[in-house]
Amino acid sequence: MKKIIIIGGGIAGLSAGIYAQKAGLQSVVYEKHIISGGECTGWDRKGFHIDGCIHWLTGTKPGTKLYKLWEEVGALENIDIYQPESFGTIEYQGKTVTLWTDLDKLKKHLTEISPEDQEEIEKLIKYTKAYLNFEMPSDKPMDQMSLMEKIKLGMSMKDVAFVMNKLQKVTIAEYVTRFKSPIIREALKVGLMENYCAYTLPFTYATLASGNGGIPRGGSKAFALRMEEKYKSLGGEVNLGQEVKEIIIDNDTATGIILGDGAKVYGDYILPACDTNITFEKLLKGKYQDESFSHKYTNEETYPLFSGVYIALGIDGDLSSYTKDLVFETAQFPFEDKDINQISMKNYSYEPSFAPKGKSLVISYINANYKWWKEKRENLKEYNSEKSSLGNNIIEGIETRFPELKGKITLLDVATPLTFERYCGAYKGSYMSFGSTPKGDQKIHDGKIKGLKNLYMAGQWLMPPGGLPTALVTGKWAIQRICGK
Ligand SMILES: Cc1cc2nc3c(=O)[nH]c(=O)nc-3n(C[C@H](O)[C@H](O)[C@H](O)COP(=O)(O)OP(=O)(O)OC[C@H]3O[C@@H](n4cnc5c(N)ncnc54)[C@H](O)[C@@H]3O)c2cc1C
Secondary structure: OOEEEEEOOEHHHHHHHHHHHHOOOEEEEEOOOOOOEOOOOEEEEOOEEEEOOOOOOOOOOOOOHHHHHHHHOOOOOOOOEEOOOEEEEEEEOOEEEEEEOOHHHHHHHHHHHOHHHHHHHHHHHHHHHHOOOOOOOOOOOHHHOOHHHHHHHHHHOHHHHHHHHHHOOOEHHHHHOOOOOHHHHHHHHOOOOOOOEOOHHHHHHHHHHOOOOOEEOOHHHHHHHHHHHHHHHOOOEEEOOOOEEEEEEEOOEEEEEEEOOOOEEEOOEEEEOOOHHHHHHHHOOOOOOOHHHHHHHOOOOOOOOOOEEEEEEEEOOOOOOOOOEEEEEEEEEEEOOEEEEEEEEEEOOOOHHHOOOOOEEEEEEEEOOHHHHHHHHOOHHHHHHHHHHHHHHHHHHHHHHOHHHOOOEEEEEEEOHHHHHHHHOOHHHOOOOOOOOOOOOOOOOOOOOOOOEOEOOOOHHHOOOOOHHHHHHHHHHHHHHHHOO
């Protein structure tokens, strides 16, 4: 029986392990952390559970291909899905916009707010509807498809092709200027990167509007641990707290790994499912490179990374009647090298297991600059002081917006890009893959490294812009490539 050594027990590694076991291969996962799941995780603080990942999960709609895969890997088997009513609510210059997931309601609402934007609003709804039945490719990797299968895939994308053509060369920041209303412009930018291709906006709305972007009950950590359970139930082996230091190469063939204690483990195939930068620079010691990755790593403007500061607050009070996702204005406060005056507040009351009875968890998120935090981290005292003063500014902003919460915020937990780097090895703290910008190439990487045999990569970095479905699918595809040899 062929043996596969999987490096990294995130969603991609667990997916690869599950499909390896299902294919009758022997597999073993080595994960450096003491828990599986990678970036799909959560942590406990003072009786609260801070969910560290899923804001929406593509593939929660029964009947879709991804849903079937999530079921196959045990992540969604018999799990209720929470379907948000909106993508978020934004308060701006005295007005409020809610981005309803019901598209007719959204159209009516936006048109009432800004009748002069009717034409653009209708176009946005039309673009969004074009994506309603869109499914990302998941059956087979392109390199294993026959010509007919490729044609079929192309045909299945015809509805979205016209939107891509229209919006691929436009950034979100540019696209929103087509709207006259300042609050609509502001609202459409929320939760997305302004330099991303504009088609990501209707794509994201469609995912939620179609019911395919719900949130599995129980949260991200439980989601990942169900996959670990599934993997083990199929005979897979997970070794936690075991960092792989190097991949053993013999005659341009990957033959094994070296662990932290120097132990060598050999296998027929090596499957790095960790961050690709770790694979190239650490595990392969820079000896093998890939042109497309090198190009992306050195062109951050075209291939931006996505990282942020995550400020979790435990509140002594029941916030179940409050808005789920709110962005509101505050007095200016310093953030990194600038001043900002907006706070996002995600209210997790929909998931009672995240807070003790009668209490609530909220998380505020701000896009962040990795380099700035890295420099601060050189002086731990300064870094911690930045974290706590940011946390206090967020608390003050929330207490000003909601005076009834004054003095009721009992937990503050701040994670920065360095937290994600430290715990998951996320490249520059980025928890998504390379961003999709108009100048960028968004091709899916085949996971192979030129000149190196018996090594197949998996993970979100192969399929920009990343996310859980890409981790799931690339893990499965790596095994299909091995089996298809
Ligand atoms: C705050 C946040 C919110 C997010 N929200 C969403 C969302 O709403 N929807 C969505 O789809 N996605 C979301 N994501 C992204 C999603 O979490 C990632 O796309 C996905 O988890 C990546 O999975 P992966 O397996 O490719 O990589 P990772 O999760 O990075 O897993 C890699 C694993 O490899 C391990 N590892 C690294 N180096 C080694 C080594 N040398 N030896 C052994 N093990 C090693 C790491 O510890 C890690 O466990 C979010 C992420 C974050 C952090």
